[in-house]
Amino acid sequence: MQIIMLSGGSGKRLWPLSNDIRSKQFLKILVDEYGNPQSMAQRVYGQICEAYPQINITVATNISQVDSIRSHMGENVNIVLEPERRDTFPAIALSCAFLAYEKNVDYNETIAVLPVDSYTEHGFFDKLKSLDKIISSDDANLALIGIKPSLATSKYGYIIPGKKISKDASEVLQFVEKPEEDIALSLIEQGALWNGGVFVFKLKYVIDILRRKLAFSDFNDLRNRYNELDRISFDYMVVEREQRVAVVPYQGTWSDIGTWRTLADEMPYNVSGYTKTEKTVNTYIVNELEIPIIALGTKDLVIAASPDGILVSDLVESSQLKPVVDNLEDTRPMFEERRWGEYTVIAKTNNSLVKQLLLYKGKAISYQTHIHRDEIWVIVSGYGEFVLDGEVKRVKEGDTLRINRGQKHSIKAISDLLITEVQIGTILSEDDIERYPDFITEEAS
Amino acid sequence: MQIIMLSGGSGKRLWPLSNDIRSKQFLKILVDEYGNPQSMAQRVYGQICEAYPQINITVATNISQVDSIRSHMGENVNIVLEPERRDTFPAIALSCAFLAYEKNVDYNETIAVLPVDSYTEHGFFDKLKSLDKIISSDDANLALIGIKPSLATSKYGYIIPGKKISKDASEVLQFVEKPEEDIALSLIEQGALWNGGVFVFKLKYVIDILRRKLAFSDFNDLRNRYNELDRISFDYMVVEREQRVAVVPYQGTWSDIGTWRTLADEMPYNVSGYTKTEKTVNTYIVNELEIPIIALGTKDLVIAASPDGILVSDLVESSQLKPVVDNLEDTRPMFEERRWGEYTVIAKTNNSLVKQLLLYKGKAISYQTHIHRDEIWVIVSGYGEFVLDGEVKRVKEGDTLRINRGQKHSIKAISDLLITEVQIGTILSEDDIERYPDFITEEAS
Numbered sequence: 001m002q003i004i005m006l007s008g009g010s011g012k013r014l015w016p017l018s019n020d021i022r023s024k025q026f027l028k029i030l031v032d033e034y035g036n037p038q039s040m041a042q043r044v045y046g047q048i049c050e051a052y053p054q055i056n057i058t059v060a061t062n063i064s065q066v067d068s069i070r071s072h073m074g075e076n077v078n079i080v081l082e083p084e085r086r087d088t089f090p091a092i093a094l095s096c097a098f099l100a101y102e103k104n105v106d107y108n109e110t111i112a113v114l115p116v117d118s119y120t121e122h123g124f125f126d127k128l129k130s131l132d133k134i135i136s137s138d139d140a141n142l143a144l145i146g147i148k149p150s151l152a153t154s155k156y157g158y159i160i161p162g163k164k165i166s167k168d169a170s171e172v173l174q175f176v177e178k179p180e181e182d183i184a185l186s187l188i189e190q191g192a193l194w195n196g197g198v199f200v201f202k203l204k205y206v207i208d209i210l211r212r213k214l215a216f217s218d219f220n221d222l223r224n225r226y227n228e229l230d231r232i233s234f235d236y237m238v239v240e241r242e243q244r245v246a247v248v249p250y251q252g253t254w255s256d257i258g259t260w261r262t263l264a265d266e267m268p269y270n271v272s273g274y275t276k277t278e279k280t281v282n283t284y285i286v287n288e289l290e291i292p293i294i295a296l297g298t299k300d301l302v303i304a305a306s307p308d309g310i311l312v313s314d315l316v317e318s319s320q321l322k323p324v325v326d327n328l329e330d331t332r333p334m335f336e337e338r339r340w341g342e343y344t345v346i347a348k349t350n351n352s353l354v355k356q357l358l359l360y361k362g363k364a365i366s367y368q369t370h371i372h373r374d375e376i377w378v379i380v381s382g383y384g385e386f387v388l389d390g391e392v393k394r395v396k397e398g399d400t401l402r403i404n405r406g407q408k409h410s411i412k413a414i415s416d417l418l419i420t421e422v423q424i425g426t427i428l429s430e431d432d433i434e435r436y437p438d439f440i441t442e443e444a445s
Numbered sequence: 446m447q448i449i450m451l452s453g454g455s456g457k458r459l460w461p462l463s464n465d466i467r468s469k470q471f472l473k474i475l476v477d478e479y480g481n482p483q484s485m486a487q488r489v490y491g492q493i494c495e496a497y498p499q500i501n502i503t504v505a506t507n508i509s510q511v512d513s514i515r516s517h518m519g520e521n522v523n524i525v526l527e528p529e530r531r532d533t534f535p536a537i538a539l540s541c542a543f544l545a546y547e548k549n550v551d552y553n554e555t556i557a558v559l560p561v562d563s564y565t566e567h568g569f570f571d572k573l574k575s576l577d578k579i580i581s582s583d584d585a586n587l588a589l590i591g592i593k594p595s596l597a598t599s600k601y602g603y604i605i606p607g608k609k610i611s612k613d614a615s616e617v618l619q620f621v622e623k624p625e626e627d628i629a630l631s632l633i634e635q636g637a638l639w640n641g642g643v644f645v646f647k648l649k650y651v652i653d654i655l656r657r658k659l660a661f662s663d664f665n666d667l668r669n670r671y672n673e674l675d676r677i678s679f680d681y682m683v684v685e686r687e688q689r690v691a692v693v694p695y696q697g698t699w700s701d702i703g704t705w706r707t708l709a710d711e712m713p714y715n716v717s718g719y720t721k722t723e724k725t726v727n728t729y730i731v732n733e734l735e736i737p738i739i740a741l742g743t744k745d746l747v748i749a750a751s752p753d754g755i756l757v758s759d760l761v762e763s764s765q766l767k768p769v770v771d772n773l774e775d776t777r778p779m780f781e782e783r784r785w786g787e788y789t790v791i792a793k794t795n796n797s798l799v800k801q802l803l804l805y806k807g808k809a810i811s812y813q814t815h816i817h818r819d820e821i822w823v824i825v826s827g828y829g830e831f832v833l834d835g836e837v838k839r840v841k842e843g844d845t846l847r848i849n850r851g852q853k854h855s856i857k858a859i860s861d862l863l864i865t866e867v868q869i870g871t872i873l874s875e876d877d878i879e880r881y882p883d884f885i886t887e888e889a890s
Contacts (some may be wrong), residue, residue, distance in 0.1 A: 290793065356799075
């Protein structure tokens, strides 16, 4: 069995912690068994590795998430880059082509597609063994995990199971997508399950479907012609058109943590960050800013603050957040995790942007130029190796470095390195960057 | 008649907008008749000037508020600097000595002491004419304005009026300080009034009381011996010991805007700043940060954000804010208005502080040195004249200036000038400053 994980998401439902780049799966709002902060991606990855220590994992994602995937899942996962966002069928198909053509995986091998952001217990991943068995023995073309519903919600898709095909699996009679709550209730009474977003099949099954859509020669050919694939979900394109679908029920903790309310249920502490509360009831606070939050006499509230903004929402109403965030003016992300560390935008004006950069020891930013901006760097703490147009020099706390537009530059952190960067120019965008072959070499982390 | 205004206040009850330096009277949360933002100090000053165009005004305050007083009230008011904070009797006494010894005001002239932060209508200041008449004609030694109470609160002091001494004035029978609400209610039924914090008397009246406490030769002598004056309020020291007190009732808008709830009542708009609301009820938002606030489904709430912090409070409970703010770790102010402009702290670490400075055209910061920090300035926009150890040079957008510890420096804004300042050092305090005679001359504003 091979695992494909899908990592996407626009992240507006957990604004302001999540944004287009920092999707909810990378927010360190959970804790691991030792009490350390943990993201959903780290949790899921750890759970899979524990259940299947030798398994190969391939993550389908876009370029903006690569640094985060590496930082949360390490170097052992394969990453398949979607050339653009086109929904789940193209992403899964591309990943299958990668396994078939680049990794020479046997066409009869079982592939399990998992979301990267399910909050579940270990038992959930154990179910994959049953699904693998169903697929290996050709009892079905497609096998799913069905979650025993804990409430009649219209948020999820429902699976109606039919007759048993083994001790713990049934055939699927029908799918009902996001029914009204009263219909959901009657479906649950008939034994319906939530669709957990897990798809298990033989590699050749999806490759065959893909070939019928598009004649392609190999992985690179498919990737180059990615925009010829319809924007369609795997559910619509494959699952709902398949006659031979099996479902294995799972009863236990499961949440897609898609709203602040569901996240609040799983938060290890009611408040985190620099926060004071007084006479608060059922109030959840996540403060990622350096300044304090005081909550006084509040009730049934979520308060979240990040460099992107501040949310104050009734817990139940928080499920309505996405359209409100959609209405915000388009803004650049104010915080990003990168392969080399992280940055926060601390101020911006019409013609300037001030960032605080933290480079981890041994890491370096790529050798690069900008066309539209000058940069002034002040080394706030640490030691580094700075390159400007091919000249290397050691830099330390208190040094000021000036990089004019067009000048090639890079810096490597000898120790953890904190830099205040002032950008000056009329166009200040992360896209204004040209990268060159590395001039200095990173140390292995 | 002469006016003395008292401008003090620690500003914790309207945190995070107010702080030790930026007291509530300087917050621009009201609007003037043209819809422009207006502070309480600006409003009161404007109301007095309208009622008494030729009147002399003296403001008693401390050094940290001088820049704000000048910025909100202009150059025409006298400023009496309290050498330290010692309560209202010393502050009023010092101001009276200033008028008597420095301004040679006649000992028989009427002095009206007013708070700088009363939110009232014009009729309130018209009442001063009645009080002036009572004092001039020696009908009382002390005259007060009594506010007709709008509710039985324990927040204020109450004045119990006795027999009439003129058409609109009565003698004062008794004072009751902050009674329980049920007692307040029965007092109001007997005709009690709130003490509006206005004291009117003849100059010699207070000078005589002061002389009995301390033998002093002139204003400078008194100022040098200010710490010999007891920390005592004018109410306890003077008002409650005086037999011949008159009170003139005032019926109309009056608030000391001492809590977020009372402020909310007077806010011209429910929300200000970069804010989106959805399904909110009775929710007041003031956002001074650059990042958005989203409020979703909230009710009876005040949300306020400034560089000092974020408050989310139930409206009624907001009166309990001060002790919660007292519990915050001691922090430096993150925003200050200065004579020359304003600054915001945008980031800080153990050994660094990043500020955004805005100097108004024509203004200059004083010629100064720091012992414990280096500063790196990046001119983000505008033109200026920079002095470093006596050398003057023109600077413009994009220039980087380095000021090592011990180096004398100043800068004058030729146009409005925006500077990003990175401070590096282990002690980073506003107190680490030595000032020298100005090297460059400001232009008149």
